[in-house]
Amino acid sequence: MFLNLWTNKSTQTYLDKIEKVKEILSDCDAIVIGAGAGLSAAAGFEYSGQRFDTYFADFKQKYKIEDMYSGGFYPFESLEEYWAYWSRYIWINRYMDATEDVYETLLSLVKDKDYFVLTTNVDHCFQKAGFDKKRLFYTQGDYGLFQCMTPCHNETYENKDLILEMVSKQKDMKIPTELIPKCPHCGKPMTMNLRCDNTFVEDEGWHKASQRFLDFIRTRKI
Numbered sequence: 592m593f594l595n596l597w598t599n600k601s602t603q604t605y606l607d608k609i610e611k612v613k614e615i616l617s618d619c620d621a622i623v624i625g626a627g628a629g630l631s632a633a634a635g636f637e638y639s640g641q642r643f644d645t646y647f648a649d650f651k652q653k654y655k656i657e658d659m660y661s662g663g664f665y666p667f668e669s670l671e672e673y674w675a676y677w678s679r680y681i682w683i684n685r686y687m688d689a690t691e692d693v694y695e696t697l698l699s700l701v702k703d704k705d706y707f708v709l710t711t712n713v714d715h716c717f718q719k720a721g722f723d724k725k726r727l728f729y730t731q732g733d734y735g736l737f738q739c740m741t742p743c744h745n746e747t748y749e750n751k752d753l754i755l756e757m758v759s760k761q762k763d764m765k766i767p768t769e770l771i772p773k774c775p776h777c778g779k780p781m782t783m784n785l786r787c788d789n790t791f792v793e794d795e796g797w798h799k800a801s802q803r804f805l806d807f808i809r810t811r812k813i
C-alpha cells in the first residue's frame with residue numbers, strides 16, 4: 592500500500608513535469624537541447640549489466656572488466672586485442688539501432704521548432720533518429736570516425752566497413768594484424784575520434800558545427 596502510494600505520487604510528479612515541458616515547448620520560439628549519456632542509456636544503450644555480458648563475456652572473464660566504458664581504458668596486451676574490444680564496442684553502440692524510440696520521441700516534440708542540439712554523446716543517435724545535421728553539434732567526437740593517434744593532421748575517417756570486418760573476422764579476442772588501422776600520412780596507429788585528452792582532432796565538420804551553434808546562440812534572444 593505504502594509502495595503503491597509512493598509510486599503514484601512519483602508518477603504524478605513526472606507527469607506534472609512532462610506537462611510543464613509540453614507547455615514550455617508550445618510557447619517558445621527557440622530551443623537549445625543539451626544531451627548527455629543518460630539519453631542514450633534511456634534509449635537502450637546500457638554499458639553494463641546484461642548488455643555488457645552479452646557482447647563482452649570473454650573480456651569480463653579474462654580481465655575482470657565490469658562495464659564497457661571502463662574497459663575502453665584497459666591497457667590491452669596488443670593492438671589486435673585492443674581492436675577486438677573496440678570494434679565490438681563501436682559496432683553495438685554506433686551502428687546498431689537503439690531499442691527504445693527516445694530520440695524519435697524527442698524529435699517529434701521539436702521538429703517544427705527552431706532548435707539546436709548540443710551533445711556530448713558520440714553514438715550518432717541524433718542523426719539516426721532524423722535530427723537535422725545542421726542543427727547538431729557533437730562536441731566530443733564520434734565513434735564512427737578514426738583519427739591519427741599523434742595526431743599528425745586534422746582529418747577524420749569513417750570507419751564502418753573496417754569496424755564490421757574487425758568484428759566479423761576476430762578470433763580468440765584478437766583481430767587479424769592486417770586490419771589494424773594505420774594513419775595514411777605517418778603510418779602510426781589510428782584511434783577513435785573521441786575527446787579524452789589533448790590529442791582529440793577537431794576536424795572541418797567539428798569546426799563548422801561549432802560555428803553553427805555559435806551563430807544560433809548569437810542570433811536568437813537566449
Ligand SMILES: [Zn+2]
Nearest residue numbers: 739743774777
Ligand atoms: Zn598520422
